[in-house]
Amino acid sequence: MGLRGRLVCPDCGKVMTVVKNGVVVRMGGYSGYFKADLFQCPKCGKQILAGFGSEFFEYSGKVDYNFKEGRKMRGLNEVMVFMTFRKIGGRCPFCGKQLMKGQNGFYCSCAKWNSVQEEAYREGLID
Numbered sequence: 001m002g003l004r005g006r007l008v009c010p011d012c013g014k015v016m017t018v019v020k021n022g023v024v025v026r027m028g029g030y031s032g033y034f035k036a037d038l039f040q041c042p043k044c045g046k047q048i049l050a051g052f053g054s055e056f057f058e059y060s061g062k063v064d065y066n067f068k069e070g071r072k073m074r075g076l077n078e079v080m081v082f083m084t085f086r087k088i089g090g091r092c093p094f095c096g097k098q099l100m101k102g103q104n105g106f107y108c109s110c111a112k113w114n115s116v117q118e119e120a121y122r123e124g125l126i127d
């Protein structure tokens, strides 16, 4: 059998085999769903998703792989929200309390605000 169109494990050089066809995947940056095939290396067990089909939107079943809510991405979005409210004030986007005015902009005393603030600090957006 030829290798054309096959997937080969980069660690072992073994042809990967299909574990499951038609797994449902959600990806960051896309509002719909994708069907793909799950392959696995018979030697080391490394799995990959390949053979993606077109995006589709009507679906209410189980999602096998959800990369839409990636931790990094969600964190960044929250940091963006934090940066905006820190500037404009108003109600805390995380707990709903009125933001207070401080030396470096508006702030909230809730735990969520503080954790996102720490993240913004780590990202180098505030000092």
Ligand SMILES: [Zn+2]
Pocket (backbone or CB within 6 Å): 009, 010, 011, 012, 013, 014, 041, 042, 043, 044, 045, 046
């Ligand atoms: Zn392998």
Ligand SMILES: [Zn+2]
Pocket (backbone or CB within 6 Å): 092, 093, 094, 095, 096, 097, 108, 109, 110, 113
């Ligand atoms: Zn708050």
